[in-house]
Amino acid sequence: MSDVTNLGVAALRDGIRSGEFSAKEVADAFIVKVSAAKQLNAFIVETPEHALAAAREADAARAAGEVLKPLAGVPIGMKDLFCTKGVQTTAASHMLEGFKPVYESTVSQKLWDAGAGMLGKLNLDQFAMGSSNETSYFGNVISPWRRRDGGNAPLAPGGSSGGSSAAISARLVPAATGTDTGGSIRQPAAFTGISGIKPTYGRCSRWGVVAFASSLDQAGPMARDVRDCAIMLEAMAGFDAKDATSLKLDVPKWEQGLSGDLRGKKIGIPKEYRVDGMPSEIEALWQQGIDWLKDAGAEIVEVSLPHTQYALPAYYIIAPAEASSNLARYDGVRYGQRELPDGANLQDMYAATRAAGFGPEVQRRILIGTYVLSAGFYDAYYTQAQKVRTLIARDFERAWLDCDLLLTPTAPSAAFALGEKSADPLAMYLNDVFTVPSSLAGIPAMSVPGGLDKAGLPLGLQIIGKPLDEQGVLNAGLAIEQRAGFTARPEQWW
C-alpha cells in the first residue's frame, strides 16, 4: 500500500468507502507522522485515541454494510481555539493552560458527527492574535518550508492558524480547522502552499470558539486542495441557534457544485491592491493568476475599492476593541489560571492573573482596545472605524455591480523568517493588508497556491466573493489550481 498520508480528504474518504484501505490504517499512518514531527511544534496536544475511535467506528460501519458518513474515518487537526470536550483547549495561552472544556464547539461537533477523528489540537498565535505564530505560549511553530539558500533559517508558517498550515503542508494531517479574523486562514495557507477558505460571516457557528473579535471571527477549513476545502466546509457550516449571528440558511453542496469553467464570470482586479514595495514576484504571480482565469473563460475587469488603505487601521481599532471586551472574561475566577499574590484583594488578583496569563501581544491589544473605547476617545476611534468599515463594505458592493469575484495576492510577501518582524508590531500588522478588507466586509475569501518565489517558497492568490457565494470563490480557486499545477512540497527535515 502506498503512503496514505500523501492523500487528501477526498481520496481518504473514497478509499475508506471502497475498502482500498481501512480507516484504522489511515489513522495509524497519520498518528506516526504526527508523533515524529515534534520539531515543527505544530501540536499542543496529540489525541491519537480520538482519531482511532473514529476509525474504529468507520471500519465497523463499513463491515456492517452501512452507508458511511461524509468524513467517516478521515483524521483531521483541530486548531486549539475550538473547545473540545475533555481535551485541553488553550488558545495557545498560559491563561487557559489546563482548561478542559465540559462541552464541544459546534464546528468540531459537526465534524465528529460527519465521522471525522481528531489527531490533536494545533498550535496558533495566542488568542489568534498574530501573523507568524510567534505569540504562542507553547512556542513557535516552525514552517516545514525552507528557503533554497541553504541557510535553513526557521520560517514562519503564518498566523494565526500556523499549526494548521504547518501540519497540512508537512502531511501530518490531510486537513484542519482554522479561524480567520483578519486573514488567519488565508495568510498561513499562502505561506505554506495550501488552500484555505474563510466563508461568509455567519456560515460557521462561533459557539465554543474562543472569542477574539466577535464581529470578524469566522471558522473555515484548510486543506491541500480546493475540493478538500469544499468537503470540509460542508461539514463545518450550518445554522446554530446558540450563535446569535449564525445564518439560518441551508448548507449548499459545494463539492458537487465544483467547476473550473468560468465562462460568463467577470473577475475584478482592484487597482488599490497594487501597494508600494510589493515584490515583483508577487506582481508577476498576480498577472499569472489573471491569465489563468482568462484561460478558464472569465472576463477580467479593473475595479476600484477606494477605501482599501483605511482597512488596516480600522481593523486595528475594531479588533482590539472587541478583544478587550471579550477577554475581560479571564478573571481567574471561573476558569483558567489564577495568580493570587500574598495579601492580594480581589482587584489585585484580577490584575495579577491577567498580567501573568496574557502574553505581550495580547496585553498590547487589550490596552489599545481599552484605550480606544475609553471615555472621550470612543467616537474619535471606534465609531469612526465602524463608519470606515461601512465605506469598505460599500466599496465591495459597488464592485459587485461590475464583477462577480475579485482576484488579488493573498499576502504582500512570501513567508518571512521567525524573528524578522516580531520586534515591530506595525510591520507584522501590515502583512494582513490584502486579507483584512474582506474580513471587515464579512465576505467569503480563499487562498490557493499559485507558485514558488525564487527562494523556493510558496505564494498564494486570493479570490474574494459576494456574500454567500462560496461556490463562486471555490470554483475560481479550482480554475487556478487546475492551471497552476502546484505540486511542490517541503523536503522532510524534521
Added chain:
Amino acid sequence: MSVDTATVKKVASLARIAISDGDAERLVPELNNILGWIEQLGEVDTSSVQPMTAVIPNTLRLRDDVVNDGDMRDDVLANAPAGEHGFFTVPKVIE
C-alpha cells in the same frame, strides 16, 4: 492623540492588567507608534455614513421563553481555580 506613562498606567488599570513602571515606559512608544498609525482614519469624511452594525443583514431571532439549559453546577465549576460548597471562591471582598 498620544499617550504618556500616566495614561498607559490608567488604561492598564481599566483593563485590570498589573504593569510595572518599566512596562509602562516601554509601552508608551509602542502604543504611540500604533495609535499614530491608526490616526489616519481621521482623514476619511464619514459625515454622512452610519457606523457598521452587522456585516451580513440578519435579524435577531426570538425563541420560546422556556428554560432550555441549566442544572449543571458541577460542570460550571469544573474548571474553576478555586471552589467550595458549590461556589466559586475569591479573596475576601468585604473587610
